[in-house]
Amino acid sequence: MATKRKSDDSTASSASKKPAPFWKNGLKTSMEDPELVVYKDDKITVIKDKYPKARNCVYIYIQAKYHFLVMPKENIPNLKSLTGSHIDLLKYMQRKGKEQADSADETLQFRLGYHAVPSMSHLHLHVISQDFDSLSLKTKKHWNSFTTDYFVDSEEIIDQLEEDGKVSLNTATFQELLKKNLKCHVCKKDFSTMPALKTHIKQHNYRRK
DNA sequence: GTTCTAGAAC
DNA sequence: GTTCTAGAAC
Numbered sequence: 001m002a003t004k005r006k007s008d009d010s011t012a013s014s015a016s017k018k019p020a021p022f023w024k025n026g027l028k029t030s031m032e033d034p035e036l037v038v039y040k041d042d043k044i045t046v047i048k049d050k051y052p053k054a055r056n057c058v059y060i061y062i063q064a065k066y067h068f069l070v071m072p073k074e075n076i077p078n079l080k081s082l083t084g085s086h087i088d089l090l091k092y093m094q095r096k097g098k099e100q101a102d103s104a105d106e107t108l109q110f111r112l113g114y115h116a117v118p119s120m121s122h123l124h125l126h127v128i129s130q131d132f133d134s135l136s137l138k139t140k141k142h143w144n145s146f147t148t149d150y151f152v153d154s155e156e157i158i159d160q161l162e163e164d165g166k167v168s169l170n171t172a173t174f175q176e177l178l179k180k181n182l183k184c185h186v187c188k189k190d191f192s193t194m195p196a197l198k199t200h201i202k203q204h205n206y207r208r209k
Numbered sequence: 210g211t212t213c214t215a216g217a218a219c
Numbered sequence: 220g221t222t223c224t225a226g227a228a229c
Contacts, residue, residue, distance in 0.1 A: 019229070023210055051211075104212095119210045136211095140224080193223065 004090070027052075027122045031071060038068065039100060044093055046070050046100050046127075051136040053146060054129040066104045066131050070097045072124040077121055079114060079157065084165040087158060090125075096153045097127040099125065106128070109206045112154040116174040125154060132205045134148055141178045147185040148177040 009159050013044070030036050031045045039046035052067035070093045076082065094112055101110040107131040118124070128146060137143065144150055152169075182191040186204045191197040 023212090026210065090225090138211095195223080 002047050018185050024119070024121045027069070027071060027120050027124055030069075031122075039096065042073065043089065044070055044096060044175060046096060049126075049128075052128075053134050053137040053201055054131050062108055066101065066108070066110070066127070066129045067134070068097065068100050068104075068127040070094075070100070070127060071122055076123040078118065079116075079152075079167045079169065080121070082157070082161060082167050084161055086137060087101045087161050090154070090158050093125050096159070098156070101127050101129075107207050111146075111151065113151045114154065114157055116150050116152055116177075117171055126151070128207065132185075132201060133198075136196070140182060140194065143182060143194065143197065144178045144180055147183070148180060150174050150177045160206065 030047050031049055031084045035045070036047040036050060037045060038048060040138065047069050051068040051071055052065070054065035071090055072093065074089070076086070097112045098110075101108075101112070110127060111130060112125060112127050114123075114125060126146075132143075157167055160175065182194065182197050183189065184191070184200055184204075186201070189200065191200060
């Protein structure tokens with residue numbers, strides 16, 4: 001007997017429809033949150049990542065760690081939606097992202113790039129300091145999404161658009177990258193657990209050369 | 210994206 | 220016994 005869960009009320013229009021996960025649109029909400037917004041103009045909004053994978057706070061004796069997201073005002077769901085017409089916008093996002101990094105700490109190493117297969121809807125450029133010293137960075141997926149080729153540099157996306165007029169990424173290939181063994185992004189040493197890796201990476205220096 | 214937690218790994 | 224990972228979430 002097909003025992004389907006009884007729907008509570010008449011509000012559900014169709015039982016076969018997917019519920020469309022509410023959290024996917026979290027970035028649109030964050031763009032309106034004054035606690036998170038650090039910059040805004042007619043083209044873009046820059047916010048602090050709500051769960052920064054590098055620290056956003058300044059600690060005494062410890063260099064500051066940062067994780068920002070640059071998002072276009074225009075509704076662009078993901079990298080696949082991009083065309084040649086977006087090149088100027090992406091260059092602008094990258095320039096403003098760099099400005100944000102410099103104003104946060106111009107002595108600290110940053111990378112600017114996109115997740116090949118992001119969880120959240122709405123195009124967002126990660127601007128993240130390379131210390132990765134954060135309580136919110138907990139899982140292998142977190143780690144590999146920022147330290148393997150899953151993290152695609154902003155320049156590379158812009159190059160692809162200029163050459164092909166589109167961004168082509170093989171989703172299945174990138175999903176595999178998230179399962180790779182843990183490896184220090186600086187000295188390439190292997191680690192068997194996240195806590196061991198997180199202790200290790202504190203020993204490296206993340207100042208710009 | 211996060212939270213929660215069963216059970217694997219140690 | 221504790222630490223840690225990985226999969227479900229209606």
